[in-house]
Structure formats: C-alpha cells, structure tokens
Amino acid sequence: MDLRTALKQRVLVADGAMGTLLYGNYGIASAFENLNLTHPDTILRVHQSYINAGADVIQTNTYAANRLKLARYDLQDQVTAINTAAVHLAVKARQAADHPVYILGTIGGLAGDTDQDIQRATPAEITASLTEQLTALLATGQLDGILLETYYDLPELLAALKVVKAHTTLPVITNVSMLAPGVLRDGTTFADAIIQLAAAGADVVGTNCRLGPYYLAQSFENLAIPATVKLAVYPNSGLPGTDQDGQVVYDGEPSYFEEYAERFRQLGLNLIGGCCGTTPLHTAALVRGLASRSVVPHVSHGYHPAAPSLAPANGQHLFLQKVATQKTALVELDPPKDFATDKFFKGAQRLKAAGVDGITLSDNSLATVRIANATIAAQLKLSYGITPIVHLTTRDHNLIGLQSEIMGLHSLGIEDILAVTGDPAKLGDFPGATSVGDVRSVELMKLIKQFNSGIGPTGKSLKQATDFRVAGAFNPNAYRTTVSTKSIERKISYGCDYLITQPVFDLANVQALATALADNHLDIPVFVGVMPLVSKRNAEFLHHEVHGIRLPRSVRDRMAQAELDGNERAVGIQIAKELIDGICEHFNGVHLVTPFNRFKTIIELVNYVQQKNLTPTK
Incomplete structure (x- = not known):
C-alpha cells in the first residue's frame, strides 16, 4: 500500500525529533546530517527507536543536508553522500520493523535561518541548493514521499513545492512554521496558507516546530479550508527553557502528547508526529492516545479571505x-x-x-x-x-x-x-x-x-x-x-x-x-x-581617528592657519557654508x-x- 492510500485509510503516526534527540541523549552538537557518514549506527538506533515506539512514518536525517547549510562545516561537497547515506539508514531501520513503515525524504526551509550567508543567498542559489539535495534523495529510489518542513516563509515553500513537483510524482507533505497560533509571520492566515499549498499540489499540508500541542491544536480549530485537504501536525514537546549552562532544553512530558493525540484526530488530522524536544516516548504516547486510527473528516467552514482594514496613522513627515x-x-x-x-x-x-x-x-x-x-x-x-x-x-x-x-x-x-x-x-x-x-x-x-x-x-x-x-x-x-x-x-x-x-x-x-x-x-x-x-585639533581628530571621515589637506591647512590667526570658529563656519553651497x-x-x-x-x-x-x- 502506497503512502497516499494509507493516508486515506487511517491516521498515521510520524516520528519525532532527530537533532534535539541527538544533542540531548547522545551529547552530539555538530552537523547532525554528517553523522549519516561518521556515526551511522547512532542514526540507525534513532530510527529504530521511533519505529519500535510505533511510528508509521519516519523521516531521513537530512533536514539541513543542503549545500548552503553544509557549507558552515565545509561539507558542501558531501551533499550527495550525506543524503544517500541517510536514505539507506532509514531503509535499513525499516527492514527490521514489524509493521509497515513509510520513509519521507526531509528538506528543511532556509528563510528562518539566522546565518547571514544564507540570508544573502539569491533565489537562484536557494533553488539550486534544493534541487541538488532533492536529486540525491530521489536517486536512491527508496522514498515513499518528500517532506518539506520548517518553512517560515510561504513563498519559499511554494517555490520549493514547485521544484519538487517538477522532479517527482511522489506524495509531498508541506509544513509551515508559525510564531503565533493560526498565522504566519507575514500575516498570512494558516487557513490561507493551507489553501495555497493544496492548490499548488501538496498532498498533505500542515505545520511543525516552534509551538507545542496546545497552540497547534488551536490553529486547526474552525479552519475555513476545503474538506478534501489532508492535514499534518508535528508540534514541539512544549516551549523550550534553558539549563544551568544556558543550553536550550525541552521538558514536555510524553503524557501531554497522549492527551492531545485523540484531539488531533478529531480535528481531522491525517498525520501526527513530533518536532523539537520530542522523543520515542512521545511517539509511543501518541500511539496510546489515539482511540482509533479511522480518519475523521474535518469540517469545512467555507473560505472567505478578508483583507485587513487597518488605516495607517496620520503621520505628516x-x-x-x-x-x-x-x-x-x-x-x-x-x-x-x-x-x-x-x-x-x-x-x-x-x-x-x-x-x-x-x-x-x-x-x-x-x-x-x-x-x-x-x-x-x-x-x-x-x-x-x-x-x-x-x-x-x-x-x-x-x-x-x-x-x-x-x-x-x-x-x-x-x-x-x-x-x-x-x-x-x-x-x-x-x-x-x-x-x-x-x-x-x-x-x-x-x-x-x-x-x-x-x-x-x-x-x-x-x-x-x-x-x-x-x-x-x-x-x-x-x-x-x-x-x-x-x-x-x-x-x-x-x-x-x-x-x-x-x-x-x-x-x-x-x-x-x-x-x-x-x-x-x-x-x-x-x-x-x-x-x-571648531578647531584645528577637531579637524585632525576627525581625519585621523573617526572611522569613515576624511578631510582634504586643503581643509586641514585652512584650519591650521585659522589656529594661528585666532579665528577657527569663523573659518569652520565658512568651510561649512561652502560645502552647503556645493551640496x-x-x-x-x-x-x-x-x-x-x-x-x-x-x-x-x-x-x-x-x-x-x-x-x-x-
């Protein structure tokens, strides 16, 4: 049974975090994607842990396995090797599973990254980076779908979806990330984002990261979207905190996920997983919390986009x-x-x-x-x-x-x-x-x-x-x-x-x-x-010690002579007036x-x- 069919027939449970699990449980803080090559057994154990916890869907360890992000670690020439190894490790983990497991090739967004080199990347460079990673993932022939996740910028996600759809017929899951429930950071409503992504060809549309179950459940309530859209949710375990060393930590209890599992199903979710701070314990909690695996159609409330009616302040300028x-x-x-x-x-x-x-x-x-x-x-x-x-x-x-x-x-x-x-x-x-x-x-x-x-x-x-x-x-x-x-x-x-x-x-x-x-x-x-x-000394200080200011020799000479003549203020004003004339x-x-x-x-x-x-x- 392929992934599209499975999503129609039952609610699927997805895996949880990879990066935070590696950092928190294995003490690894580096280019996590490179571990596919250097520590394959570690990645394999993570995949197996999620499968043993009951995950129906796992994602490859490739969130940041693109040229732009790997360049931070001088690994930009390892894109193909890292992505290929990631798929093979996920396949190996699935082989030992006692239930059907689907593998998603994961590609993460770039617009939310704080690295200035990435922020300065052109659209063409971003597209080339995505295409290179996608090609490496698809070349394995082992994927059941593509997961585009953690996209804060809707235009970037729509562009990425277009590239993916041009290269494969595999199902595509698209997840936006929100800083506040129900709205993207550019003001686009979550409902509007879902509609645009579904219209662009996404098989499943949802959200991941930043927010926990409470706020993401709110985001799915009363959505004015077509009833045919399939939905996904990958919440964080909760809001992060810091430990005594200032490191980010998550302490959301798995039992909290268990409480929300059935609520997500009742809201019409087709795919339920976890993001930052979640572990195989959270996955197991989701499995326990689902009263049934039957799909609950979400209620469409109609779509009536309202343009904002905010009048600007009456500034005169x-x-x-x-x-x-x-x-x-x-x-x-x-x-x-x-x-x-x-x-x-x-x-x-x-x-x-x-x-x-x-x-x-x-x-x-x-x-x-x-x-x-x-x-x-x-x-x-x-x-x-x-x-x-x-x-x-x-x-x-x-x-x-x-x-x-x-x-x-x-x-x-x-x-x-x-x-x-x-x-x-x-x-x-x-x-x-x-x-x-x-x-x-x-x-x-x-x-x-x-x-x-x-x-x-x-x-x-x-x-x-x-x-x-x-x-x-x-x-x-x-x-x-x-x-x-x-x-x-x-x-x-x-x-x-x-x-x-x-x-x-x-x-x-x-x-x-x-x-x-x-x-x-x-x-x-x-x-x-x-x-x-105001003086010769002032002129010399500005010229020699203030970054970004240089005075012509003629100006400095005039101020030096003014010091001898005792009329520095008058000469300084005269120079300023001459500059004003020219300006x-x-x-x-x-x-x-x-x-x-x-x-x-x-x-x-x-x-x-x-x-x-x-x-x-x-």
Whole structure:
C-alpha cells in the first residue's frame, strides 16, 4: 500500500525529533546530517527507536543536508553522500520493523535561518541548493514521499513545492512554521496558507516546530479550508527553557502528547508526529492516545479571505514632503550624558525657532552612554512640537528589544527612524560590553516597514498600522570620482525611504554621489551631512581617528592657519557654508551635525540653508 492510500485509510503516526534527540541523549552538537557518514549506527538506533515506539512514518536525517547549510562545516561537497547515506539508514531501520513503515525524504526551509550567508543567498542559489539535495534523495529510489518542513516563509515553500513537483510524482507533505497560533509571520492566515499549498499540489499540508500541542491544536480549530485537504501536525514537546549552562532544553512530558493525540484526530488530522524536544516516548504516547486510527473528516467552514482594514496613522513627515521641492535642514543632536538637560532643550527650542525641519537623535554614538534617545525624542515632540528622527541601532538591542522599541516609538507618535548598525561597543565607555547584532541594518528596515502593514513580527495583527519612514545611512567619503550604489539599492529594496550621509568635507564626493544616483536612476531623497569644524585639533581628530571621515589637506591647512590667526570658529563656519553651497547644487537635503552642542553655530547654518529657498542656487 502506497503512502497516499494509507493516508486515506487511517491516521498515521510520524516520528519525532532527530537533532534535539541527538544533542540531548547522545551529547552530539555538530552537523547532525554528517553523522549519516561518521556515526551511522547512532542514526540507525534513532530510527529504530521511533519505529519500535510505533511510528508509521519516519523521516531521513537530512533536514539541513543542503549545500548552503553544509557549507558552515565545509561539507558542501558531501551533499550527495550525506543524503544517500541517510536514505539507506532509514531503509535499513525499516527492514527490521514489524509493521509497515513509510520513509519521507526531509528538506528543511532556509528563510528562518539566522546565518547571514544564507540570508544573502539569491533565489537562484536557494533553488539550486534544493534541487541538488532533492536529486540525491530521489536517486536512491527508496522514498515513499518528500517532506518539506520548517518553512517560515510561504513563498519559499511554494517555490520549493514547485521544484519538487517538477522532479517527482511522489506524495509531498508541506509544513509551515508559525510564531503565533493560526498565522504566519507575514500575516498570512494558516487557513490561507493551507489553501495555497493544496492548490499548488501538496498532498498533505500542515505545520511543525516552534509551538507545542496546545497552540497547534488551536490553529486547526474552525479552519475555513476545503474538506478534501489532508492535514499534518508535528508540534514541539512544549516551549523550550534553558539549563544551568544556558543550553536550550525541552521538558514536555510524553503524557501531554497522549492527551492531545485523540484531539488531533478529531480535528481531522491525517498525520501526527513530533518536532523539537520530542522523543520515542512521545511517539509511543501518541500511539496510546489515539482511540482509533479511522480518519475523521474535518469540517469545512467555507473560505472567505478578508483583507485587513487597518488605516495607517496620520503621520505628516513634513520634512520629506518639503525636501522634494525646497532646501531642507535636519540637525543631529547627541542626547545629554547626564541629567542636566536644560541647555539641551533650550538649544532645541532655538533650533525650532530658526526653522529646522527635524532633529535627529543619535543612539549612544561612539558607544558612549547617554539618556535614551527615545525618551528625549518624546519630550521634543510632546513638549516642544519638534519633529524627532530617532536613530535605532542593531548594536544595543536584540531582536526582541528592537521590536519593543519600534512599538514604543509608534505609541509616542514618533514615526521617523534612522536604522543603523551603531559604533562598535568596544569603542565606548564600557569596552567589555557586547554588540548584539541580531540583524543587519537593512533587516531592521524591513522589520520596521512590516509594522506599517499592521502586522507584527509573528504575523499577528497589531490592531493598527504604523506609518514609519525609515532612513538609511550612507558614507560617500570612501570614494572620489565614483560611487558604488549597490548598498543604496539594497537599502531601497529593504524599505529605505531616504538617505542620511556621513559628514562630507570634499565636494568631489558629493558630485560623485549625485552622478551615481542619476546614472542608476535612483530617485531617493538625500540629506548630505555637514559638520562645522571648531578647531584645528577637531579637524585632525576627525581625519585621523573617526572611522569613515576624511578631510582634504586643503581643509586641514585652512584650519591650521585659522589656529594661528585666532579665528577657527569663523573659518569652520565658512568651510561649512561652502560645502552647503556645493551640496545644494545637487541635493535639497542638508544634515547638520552639531559639534559639542554648539547651538549658535548650527543655528547660523540652519538660517543659511533656509536662505537658499529665497535665492535658489542655479
């Protein structure tokens, strides 16, 4: 009897975890798939343990046996050998079984992986990697089906399913993974995902990983899907914890699975197994818990997809509207290092009176501890009516903290963010501190923009859409006559709305940036950085010690002469005005960086930018 027929006739019990079982019970923490070659007896024992526990379906030890993931261990040239060995071990385990056992060739998803090399893989590279692994699995001629599991990204799973269907007529099981019950992380409902996958040719559609029986059972309740769709579930043993060494552990009791087995059957599930933290004891519990193996048709409630009706917040982003046609000045301020904040807020009020279009607030620049910029931003907006643009670094916040910060900013009505990596922690007050870096700055941009759809990172509705505009940082100082726009194009693809550059001191760099944007047809607002010099010492420090900033010899010589003449401030302002003149020939946006909270200097430059609107530069 083939697998398709068996699924029609009875509920099948699948095996459980391979990786967590190897790690927890066998003390192995490496490329688990390579154990097919180096420790075949260990893998064979795991398969036999699940079969002895009553599993009708087992999966090959090939979840991450693709070129992209094996490259972490320099095993990318072992794809065929590892996958072939995996199938042979599963077949060998089945030969000793006292009941029919079906073997699924497992292929795992890539979109949920945190490895940056994998995140940067192109769709073509992902398809090639999947095809290579699939070919190796199918070449054995011993499989009963293909299992595509742990796919957080529905388009990736649909693409993988298309590839598999083009190469084989074997049944295909497709499992999405959810961060919250009933919804994928992009906001697609579980029901909608099931319908799309079934329509694309999946024989069985379900879910695995991340969530335990409680939440996955909820996900299958009242599903508005066709009654003909066959369903699968592979829950984790429960939510993970950590042991005294900080290692992830699962302690879900097998008896808990026994309680849920019959409930899953009554919900219309055809294939019931386990994922992370489950063991052969959990498989045996599923077998015991099933009151019958007869299939219970799930009830179709009809399918009526509802488009979200979330109106975005009424953010004005007036400075972005203005920069399209007029010269526009933003000013960067560092939040105070102490609680004597009167000077800071008085200076901000003076900047507002001078007509500054927005104040950008650094996030512990140079890794130096300051008052949280979100707190300062809230005071500027709510108490003084000033538009704040908040820098948000990936250095100081893990993925949880970043999402919390984003939600907090929206709650305060602050909708402008500059997404940056941040200066390395070792540069600052506490060189022993760590830089987090859960995501890159472009991924932070994408995360922020997801909130604009009214959908949180887990896919759940936020009950309101945000209206964030996201800036990206760019450093034109590394170039002279040409500028590579690859990083700009990448930022735009991730949701960047405008650019804020590092301070420039050479107009050749400004010309090069303008030319590059025009040649590549990149129409994006740009605020070019200008930092007025206050002394020769300041100029030499910036040139020699601040990464990403270089001053032409001519500028440094002028500041050296100004030191001798005793007019450093005046010359510094004059250089800044000359830079503003050159910038305004190409761009409408100027980003003024305040040196040492010298508000008087910056106000003079804000006025100078504003005057450009009265006497436009030719």
